[in-house]
Amino acid sequence: MKNDLILKVRNLDVILDRQAIIENLTFEVHRGDVLTILGPNGAGKSVLLRTLLGLLPYEGEIEWAKGIKMGYVPQRLPFIKDIPLSIRDFFKLKTLSEKETEEILKAVGFGEDFLRRTIGDLSSGQFQRILIAWGLLGNPQVLLFDEPTTGVDISGEETIYNFLTKLKMERDLTILLVTHDLSVVYKFSTDVICLNRQPICYGPPQDVLTPENLRKLYGGEVKYYQHRH
Amino acid sequence: MGSQFLVSLVVGIFIGGVAGYLGSLMLSKRMALVAGPLGHLTLPGIALALMYGFNVSLGAFPFVILGIVLIWLFEIRTKLPMEALTAVVFAFGVAAAFLFLPVGQAETALVGDISKVRLDEAAISVTLCLVLFLIVRRIYSKIVLINISEELARSDQINVKKVNLIYLASIAVIVALGVKMVGGLLTAALVAIPASTARNLSRNLTQYALGAMIIGALSSFLGILLFRMTGFPAGPLIILVGTFVFLISMVFKR
Numbered sequence: 001m002k003n004d005l006i007l008k009v010r011n012l013d014v015i016l017d018r019q020a021i022i023e024n025l026t027f028e029v030h031r032g033d034v035l036t037i038l039g040p041n042g043a044g045k046s047v048l049l050r051t052l053l054g055l056l057p058y059e060g061e062i063e064w065a066k067g068i069k070m071g072y073v074p075q076r077l078p079f080i081k082d083i084p085l086s087i088r089d090f091f092k093l094k095t096l097s098e099k100e101t102e103e104i105l106k107a108v109g110f111g112e113d114f115l116r117r118t119i120g121d122l123s124s125g126q127f128q129r130i131l132i133a134w135g136l137l138g139n140p141q142v143l144l145f146d147e148p149t150t151g152v153d154i155s156g157e158e159t160i161y162n163f164l165t166k167l168k169m170e171r172d173l174t175i176l177l178v179t180h181d182l183s184v185v186y187k188f189s190t191d192v193i194c195l196n197r198q199p200i201c202y203g204p205p206q207d208v209l210t211p212e213n214l215r216k217l218y219g220g221e222v223k224y225y226q227h228r229h
Numbered sequence: 230m231g232s233q234f235l236v237s238l239v240v241g242i243f244i245g246g247v248a249g250y251l252g253s254l255m256l257s258k259r260m261a262l263v264a265g266p267l268g269h270l271t272l273p274g275i276a277l278a279l280m281y282g283f284n285v286s287l288g289a290f291p292f293v294i295l296g297i298v299l300i301w302l303f304e305i306r307t308k309l310p311m312e313a314l315t316a317v318v319f320a321f322g323v324a325a326a327f328l329f330l331p332v333g334q335a336e337t338a339l340v341g342d343i344s345k346v347r348l349d350e351a352a353i354s355v356t357l358c359l360v361l362f363l364i365v366r367r368i369y370s371k372i373v374l375i376n377i378s379e380e381l382a383r384s385d386q387i388n389v390k391k392v393n394l395i396y397l398a399s400i401a402v403i404v405a406l407g408v409k410m411v412g413g414l415l416t417a418a419l420v421a422i423p424a425s426t427a428r429n430l431s432r433n434l435t436q437y438a439l440g441a442m443i444i445g446a447l448s449s450f451l452g453i454l455l456f457r458m459t460g461f462p463a464g465p466l467i468i469l470v471g472t473f474v475f476l477i478s479m480v481f482k483r
Contacts, residue, residue, distance in 0.1 A: 053384050072384040080377045083256060086433035093374045094385055118432050 004031040006068060006142060006174050007052070012060040014044070014051050021047045023198045025060075027191075031141075034168070034175045036189035036205070038182070040218050043196045045178040046075065049144050052176070071140035073131050075147045075178075081120045087130060088115040094137045101137075107167070108133040128160060136171070145177045161188050185209065234457055236351045237343045241449035243358040244406050245467065249423030249445020251365055251403050253438050254372045254396070256424045263300060263311075266319040267404045268416030270296035272326030275338040275413055280331060284350060285338075289413075290405040296322070297397050322413070341412035341464035343453065354406055365399055368392050369438065410449070411464035422471040423448060429478040444474055
């Protein structure tokens with residue numbers, strides 16, 4: 001692999017329950033890239049992320065650069081409130097280093113005293129930040145991010161994307177991000193994969209997100225967000 | 230105090246404590262519900278043990294394993310909700326047991342009897358409890374993570390299948406030990422109630438896990454003490470004490 005190449009995917013097929021979820025997908029990710037995976041619901045976006053993490057069976061080729069460390073930020077964790085869990089407990093499930101825990105907590109903008117807070121008491125924005133912090137434990141070079149809740153103010157005016165941009169700069173991260181929010185793609189990503197089971201387009205967003213491609217991606221029903229008052 | 234009573238008390242405390250500790254992992258993902266049918270499914274095994282005069286836990290154990298395999302198979306093969314599946318298994322256990330359960334010993338099978346536990350049986354039970362505690366402590370945080378999200382656990386390089394297998398085997402052992410003390414009908418409560426109480430009272434995982442263990446042990450201790458004082462069967466008393474503590478915890482819920 002070339003020295004700045006982090007991930008190479010060739011002719012990827014993912015078949016689950018005898019149904020083709022992803023067909024013939026090819027792309028590359030370089031160091032420092034922000035690759036957005038864009039597509040409608042059920043297009044296979046999250047499946048792609050989980051396949052890249054090695055959680056699902058596949059055919060084709062997925063090659064990560066040697067020794068690369070990945071952090072995964074899941075979409076949501078519906079069962080996390082089943083038991084009383086402090087933030088310290090949650091981080092301890094992954095790392096035993098108290099120092100790292102405190103350092104990560106600071107990186108996502110919380111003080112040390114926050115460690116005692118119970119997960120169930122957090123606002124959705126705070127929880128989103130804690131999930132990102134979890135993904136950053138172990139100092140990964142690549143962050144795989146499944147559909148962050150768009151529009152959540154994670155602290156005051158700061159949106160999740162401003163926040164990720166800041167983290168990316170500070171920690172030299174490469175980011176793979178799943179979303180169905182078009183505005184995110186233009187603001188934040190260097191490359192985009194339009195996915196609706198089959199790849200529809202791949203490249204820098206300003207080049208490939210043509211009206212025609214978007215029509216194909218969303219089956220002729222591109223939803224422009226209209227405000228009706 | 231008689232030495233027989235002390236032996237029963239010690240065994241009770243150990244089984245109650247470990248059942249509570251393990252139960253704290255089962256509160257999530259409807260797992261506590263699974264312990265219900267597992268307890269009931271042991272009834273045919275208990276009936277056999279009572280008929281042929283061998284240890285009740287020994288009779289119960291293969292039936293717990295059978296129950297776990299059955300629930301697991303049913304869940305894969307059908308799309309029925311877990312509650313329906315457990316009800317099927319549950320009813321089968323009770324029905325099968327009553328075909329050949331000696332009527333005179335029905336009470337022992339249904340609500341347990343720890344008053345006549347022998348010294349060698351007690352030693353084995355206590356040893357098993359200690360081993361179980363150490364095993365569960367090792368996999369505790371892994372199970373918590375798997376309960377939160379299997380994907381997250383797998384992305385963190387946890388061997389989910391292996392950990393789940395150890396977890397299920399631990400449940401099987403505690404159910405087999407539990408039926409001796411509180412019977413096939415009440416084993417689920419032995420696992421579920423202390424954890425529910427601890428959940429009401431705790432703000433973090435350490436308080437919760439430790440709390441469930443202490444409340445489990447305490448309920449058994451008080452239940453067996455009450456049995457000594459009143460002569461009512463110990464099994465139901467243990468569960469009643471547990472329920473009472475649970476009700477108190479509602480007042481102090483955090």
